[in-house]
Amino acid sequence: MPIYEYRCRGCAHEFELLVRGRLTPACTSCGSEKLEKLISLPRVHSDARKERSLAAAKKRDTKLGSERTRAQREYELSHND
Incomplete structure (x- = not known):
């Protein structure tokens, strides 16, 4: 199960989210589904x-x-x- 980094297009909040199956991710701050997936750097x-x-x-x-x-x-x- 991958963890993705997102930025909300509505409130510009950046967060990480564990995405399971075909669930549509939503902003953890405002609840908007208009998100931009960010490129994560490997550690x-x-x-x-x-x-x-x-x-x-x-x-x-x-x-x-x-x-x-x-x-x-x-x-x-x-x-x-």
């Missing part, structure tokens, strides 16, 4: 891209973790009862 995920994404996520998570630890420590020091 390719190579091993190198996956590794770069994981490395970037790990770096981001490490930074957020240290910021949270620092904020928690500052809170504890300022509320030392």
